[in-house]
Amino acid sequence: LANDLVKAVLAGERLALARVLTQAENDTPAGRAALDDLFPLAGKAHLIGITGAPGTGKSTLVNQIARCFRHPDNGAPPRRVGIIAVDPTSPFTGGAILGDRVRMRDLAGDPGVFIRSMATRGALGGLARATSSIAQVLDAAGYDVILIETVGAGQQEVEIARLAHTTIVVEAPGLGDDIQAIKAGILEIADILLINKADRPGVENTERSLRSILELAHTGRHSSNPCGVNSRSHRLLSGFTMPDQNEGWTPPLLRTIATQAIGIGDVVLSISDHRQYLEDSGEWLQRDHTRLQAELEDRLHATLVDQWNAQLPEGLYNAILARLFDHQCSPNQAIAELLQIKEKA
């Protein structure tokens, strides 16, 4: 079954693609089998993350950027575009509050565009894993450019942005100065920074404050942050840390008015410049490797826990838990007991 579905996906059948994406998103056995078959064909697409707070006009921007890739004005061939819209990911609301997502009607009916909306997963990490699988399937299915839209609101979005070769952070005037500080973390992952809705009052102030935060973020992170992580670094099992991958690239700060398609050409040019930079510097491969290793370790850890749990004698876990609840043993002592008994068995 997986094999037939995979053939249909490679033949360009959209219904088959939708089915495989659902299986991959849900991490079913059929989804895993399809991914095993498709994975050798993946690795060519340009993954572009687009992240920003609600109200910055991200969906409209994604729409316009996709149109630009479909209808290049410089005579280049059109690119096939996959769009992964990750719903607002408050860890709790599951998208209920921001449910009125702008649909990307302009692109409907274009056979060179495939749009996938993702439900948010409850478990932290699950969403990043599912998004990665979706991107791999679209990549193998021949989509050249994959736009991943997330709400820039926290760790989960940062994890997803980490998936991308190129991360675009979208701001807009009038979101209040107080939240700029919150955004500092998300700004540090920006390869391209956009001020959308640039016809709004306050655009000069926004640009000024973004410039100062950007400078702080991109000059200060090595000296002032001895024990923190930086944007692209990832502690790996092999014991070394990937270097920060933004060195050597200065994120451009661009203005757009997406609703009027103003400034989009420059965004696409910057995306193209960044791709060239990544390829020339070797970072393209480095980012691919960091992403694949992070995904491997994430899945590996989940599998290790599942395996251990499956072998645990019935009732033992709850017995030790009860002693922990009564403060008869500490968490560390509980772990020692759980693992000791496992080793004897």
Added chain:
Amino acid sequence: LANDLVKAVLAGERLALARVLTQAENDTPAGRAALDDLFPLAGKAHLIGITGAPGTGKSTLVNQIARCFRHPDNGAPPRRVGIIAVDPTSPFTGGAILGDRVRMRDLAGDPGVFIRSMATRGALGGLARATSSIAQVLDAAGYDVILIETVGAGQQEVEIARLAHTTIVVEAPGLGDDIQAIKAGILEIADILLINKADRPGVENTERSLRSILELAHTGRHSSNPCGVNSRSHRLLSGFTMPDQNEGWTPPLLRTIATQAIGIGDVVLSISDHRQYLEDSGEWLQRDHTRLQAELEDRLHATLVDQWNAQLPEGLYNAILARLFDHQCSPNQAIAELLQIKEKA
């Protein structure tokens, strides 16, 4: 050594307490040994999380709440207060940008107050684990009330808020309507909701919008959120999900002006009401259990991965990683290989 240190902590020696806290925060063998000794004495303190965006005046509030517990105006005996200040936790900046933390000078010199500032840990989860250990040590050392201050900016803060019996979410007028939606997730964990800086213009608007979000958060979460998590639920190894623990308690919405000590008495009354509610409803124990189980599983998973990694044949991991990087095997196939070879050994 651990034993002597523990005795000194229990005798009230602050220097010994500071040392044990450092060991516990860093999860050293000495820290674990001390925690094993101290854990049976913990479990009495009231853990109170105070979270909110930068600019809401959290530190001043924590200061005032601590003073109220130290100098009750209703003739009650003063409580011993521990304060854990978790530095701003952008996953990347490590506190560099928001480094100008307000120091709580009013409380310096009071032997019934112990203040601990935590460095942010790079690893997600590490900060929650360290905060939990710090709270357990302070609890065992006889601090009755433990105030845990975090920046309400994402998943990490939600994890830390989960530590608390009572979670106070702090807002302030003028933070912009656009970010209210982001905050919906954090609002759902509120047991008490404060509008600080209530002398600022716009307080009516803030209160109105918070009320509407609160209502949405507290009435809609079961019906509108079939696949999401809710505030206190936690997927547990034993396979069942803890019920949402906020049912039956309606979070009060209070106004304060912390810089002028206005409204603090009502906050402390609400904290006391919430404690009574938790005890009467059985949620006090339930929250303790959820927290302990989450900590156990977090540590257990980390230990399992470490053990597995230590037994892995030299070079195997990197060899399989290289094949993954070349797209010769998928992440799932890489895991199958890594675990198969482990089982043969």
